[in-house]
Amino acid sequence: MSAKECGHHGKGRNKFRRRLLYGILFFILIVLITILLIWAILRPSKPRFILQDTTVYGFNASVPNFLTSSFQVTVSSRNPNDRIGIYYDRLDLYATYRNQQITPRTSLPPTYQGHKDVNVWSPFINGNMIPISPDFSTSLSSEQASGSVFSYH
Structure with missing residues (x-):
């Protein structure tokens, strides 16, 4: 069956x-x-970063195609959020000139930013004998000769 x-x-x-x-x-x-x-x-919002001031202590191009530079920058960050604080685990700063990085990264210390708070940092950014492209070196030399870029020795 x-x-x-x-x-x-x-x-x-x-x-x-x-x-x-x-x-x-x-x-x-x-x-x-x-x-x-x-x-x-x-309603989380992104923080606002502002470059407030830059002091150039050195900006020297040397042969063959190396750049030494020294800056102090003042950077501020504003947290626009009413209810949210922000913890910055890692913040890196570096200088660029004509879209080429001319200093290594400088790390800022980890910090907490409360709601509606403003933080200000003033780190030194230094680049010692940073290799640059030959075209960059040529344009920098011509700008220094014309007075567009100042060279500090």
Whole structure:
């Protein structure tokens, strides 16, 4: 004798799968609503960085295609958020001239910035015998000769 299928045996398994799918979708919906509410309440904004001052202590091009420079910069950061503080784990500064990096990175110490707070840093940025491209060296020499760029010795 052969067994006949009555059609009721697979419904329990399909019902479980459907409930599991609804449960997962409900959980994802709750997580998305929570994220949306947190964003709507806190309204996080990016901090604003401003280069306030730069003092050039040295800016010398030497042969063959090396640049030595020394700067002190004053940089401020403003946190515009009303309810959120920002922890800066790592901040690096470096100087560029005509889109070429002319100093190695200078790290600022890790710091916390409270809400609506302003932090100010005044690090020294130094580059000693930084290799530069020959075209860069030529344009720098012509700018120094014309008085566009000052050279400190």
